[in-house]
Amino acid sequence: MSDKTTVHLMRHGEVHNPEGILYGRRSGYHLSARGQQMAEVVAEAIKDRDITHLRVSPLERAQETAAPLAKLTGLEIVTDDRVIESTNHFEGKRFAKGDNALRDPRLWLKLYNPLKPSWGEPYAEIAARMMAAVHDAREAARGHEAVIVSHQLPIWTTRMHVEKRSMLHDPRKRQCTLCSLTSLNFTGDQLTSVTYSEPAGHLIPAGDKNAPFSAGDAPEDLRP
Secondary structure, eight states: OOOOOEEEEEEEEOOTTTTOOTTTTTTOOOOOOOHHHHHHHHHHHHEEEHHEEEESSSSSSHHHHHHHHHHHHOOOOOEEEESOOOOOOOTOOOOOOOOGGGGGGGGGGGGGGTTTTTTBSSSSHHHOOOOOOOHHHHHHHTSEEEEEEEEEHHHHHHHHTTTHHHSOOOOGGOOOOOEEEEEEEEEEEEEEEEEEEEGGGGGGOOTTTSSSOOOOOOOOOOOO
């Protein structure tokens, strides 16, 4: 058996979200038609890789993103609450252009500590639960490859953690676009490198390239 194992952290596809809501852990947010296409493009791009394990957030958008890959590979979807979206005090607020919730001074009190962060689940807790899931996936796919379908902030937090970078960052500059793959490459139990790719990058609207969440099928003037 090879001592090389890769765990791919895959972000879900575009979500139907015409109102530009920060949906967080809310149920009822499904992939848009383009998001479904993204999921199918990625599945086709990686179907012939040596993937032996598929672990997925319980939220609908992640499950729907994983479905085409599960179908093409015959893998069972292992639902894992540890790779769910982070909690956020701004969940349910509208962040569309022209109607940004952060313009409300009453919400500014939540922004006092960007290093924790003060407005949601602490980065340290996100990293801890994600890494626990990563190591379980690595063990399940030892000598092969695993895919974890998760969400932008948990994936980006994991990358900052393994690269020993500061958690202080601009959400608009996260390298984690829709349906991207952040790949953690291991030799034995040791992480040796992190690589990044965008198999569905050509399908991502320009307005969503650096958005902290997907604006879905919103008109261009409502995209974040």
